[in-house]
Amino acid sequence: MLTLIEKILFFVLAVGSLYLAWRSFRQAARVIQRGDGRLYMDELPRRIWRALEVTVTQRTVFRARPWSSLMHGFVVWGFLFYFLANTGDVLEGYFDIAFLGTGIIGDVYRLAGDVLSVLIIIGMIYFMVRRFVVRDPALKYHENVKLHPRIPGDIQRDSLIVGAFILVHVGTRFLGETFWVALHGDDTWQPFASAVSGLWGGLDHDALEVGEHVLWWLALGTILAFIPYFPYSKHAHLFMGPLNYFSRPDRRSLGALDPLDFEDEAREQFGAAKLEHLSKTQIFDAFACIMCNRCQDACPAYVTGKELSPSTLEINKRLEIKAHMGALAAGTESPSPLLDFAITPSAVWACTGCGACIEICPVGNEPMFDIMDIRRDLVLTQGDFPSELQGAFRGMENAGNPWQVGESRMKWAEGLDVPTVEDTDNFEVLYWVGCAGSFEPRAQKIARALVRVLNAAGVKFAVLGDAESCTGDTARRAGNEYLFYEMAKANIETLNEVHPPRILVTCPHCLHTIGKEYPQFGGNYDVVHHTTFLNELIQAGRLKLVGEGRTNVTFHDPCYLGRHNGEYDAPRYALGAAGAAVTEMERTRNSSFCCGAGGAQFWKEEEHGTARVNLTRYAEAKATGAETLATGCPFCMRMFADARQDESMNGGPEVKDVVEIIAERLGLEV
Ligand code: SF4
Ligand code: SF4
Incomplete structure (x- = not known):
């Protein structure tokens, strides 16, 4: 349990962190609100169920790359549990209680925490090795594809920050449990923590208490430090992915395009030339993108060496938003056209409208719709399209x-x-x-x-x-x-x-x-x-x-x-x-x-x-x-x-x- 000073300090830090996070989320929400159309909130129970079902089952992730999907499942299932575990840890820090008690519910809770912590760590090590050691080609792009100037630096840095956050947060919580076991004796409901706790056999009671205390602060402190960065990181897909599924339009088919209102005389822009011309759900896609490149693997244009990559389209949007978040949130016109930073004209005209990118995307993104909207702008507003189409x-x-x-x-x-x-x-x-x-x-x-x-x-x-x-x-x-x-x-x-x-x-x-x-x-x-x-x-x-x-x-x-x-x-x-x-x-x-x-x-x-x-x-x-x-x-x-x-x-x-x-x-x- 924390001392009074620590309780006050944690409370102040938590309020500060949540305030900064709220500001970041509010900015992200304002950027999304800049888009055309609306986010869909009708039939709430069905939408909530869809978002939960997709998140918990991870079925959209398991459509491809079974090993990576399994590792991703470890991290997601673990983090879903960690919402509960972090709440329990805070309560145990403030009150002299055993969260969920010492009966069978508490036992199962500790078992789940023990196993899922190890699975998260295994999953994250897999992803870090894949990106930074093995340098999986699936995470790269053809040279002719348009990349935002912030690629690859931002992606690497973000991946490192997210990976480090998860490993430190989960690792220190797990170690904290090993100190708890060393203090209280072997716990059959925490087999992994019990196995590691043997390492602390030489430490006396006071040292173990200090260790447990320090690890509590490290585990929860990393959350407080990370939360304000959360909306800017790709880890945001943990929320944004389900929210994307929650708020997406119910189309009659995967690729049924939305009509334009030609009766609206006030309308000057048809299609999308700039970020803010995209629909809200299309801007949302950029925040939800997990940067997995699965859409790229499935895209016939990319596979045959065209300039089109649906994943870089989403990532480029995301990085442009990140670069101008404050100004965009404040309503300023975005500085560059989509064709300057997101996609090339050749890529726009390479899309076959096949829908493979939509079908495969684990977070429900729809890059094809962006491309169709850019085409609308090129044809209807700018009159700039391949001459063969004229016939x-x-x-x-x-x-x-x-x-x-x-x-x-x-x-x-x-x-x-x-x-x-x-x-x-x-x-x-x-x-x-x-x-x-x-x-x-x-x-x-x-x-x-x-x-x-x-x-x-x-x-x-x-x-x-x-x-x-x-x-x-x-x-x-x-x-x-x-x-x-x-x-x-x-x-x-x-x-x-x-x-x-x-x-x-x-x-x-x-x-x-x-x-x-x-x-x-x-x-x-x-x-x-x-x-x-x-x-x-x-x-x-x-x-x-x-x-x-x-x-x-x-x-x-x-x-x-x-x-x-x-x-x-x-x-x-x-x-x-x-x-x-x-x-x-x-x-x-x-x-x-x-x-x-x-x-x-x-x-x-x-x-x-x-x-x-x-x-x-x-x-x-x-x-x-x-x-x-x-x-x-x-x-x-x-x-x-x-x-x-x-x-x-x-x-x-x-x-x-x-x-x-x-x-x-x-x-x-x-
Ligand atoms: S719809 Fe277009 S962008 Fe999407 S996979 Fe097919 S060709 Fe690629
Ligand atoms: S759009 Fe979807 S499939 Fe493509 S990189 Fe982003 S999350 Fe992955």
């Missing part, structure tokens, strides 16, 4: 398709019985053909195969024909939100007139845009991807698959079918029903690797890097030894068909859409 924009605006084709959207259906909504109002699904299905030769084959399969299953369907127009997906992903807005409004008007019972699509981008983004503008429809629908037909016995089919198949999960819309099983079930044994690629399902077409990449030259995204993914498919690469997206199809013909590839699996494999199995013309 796609013009095509969407004038011809209703990015291919800039002026002919009828029904040419693909010549020779087939394809009714339009003008011909019939008796249909169970409206087939939304999409621009690719309408105009791109390889995708037209997919559309034709689907029609034959629908007829074989006796499905009543219709198409919009020339009333159909591009969904605007490419415009939205490329930052041209105004064009997207116009196209979405027109399509919704058309669809609302038709009032389709269900919309069937062969393109995951149409699936996502119509199903997950049109509701923002009043278009609410039941949209189904053809692989899901085919599976339903098979399950319902409407499609009877007979005869021989392809057996040795691998399946590529299109980003906008899988990660963005959560459909992983239906295509696999459908392939299985068609007799195919699916050999999975290493990166599969929610960790699938993009084909390279998304995020409007299809309409522009690939940014400079060390490899092409489509060749990288196709090589992964080839490595499985499969004879067929199945997919469910006309854009993936085009990218892989091109990859297969690339000289460097020297052949490889034939690329087929799932519906083509089903059609073959039905003996239909493909």
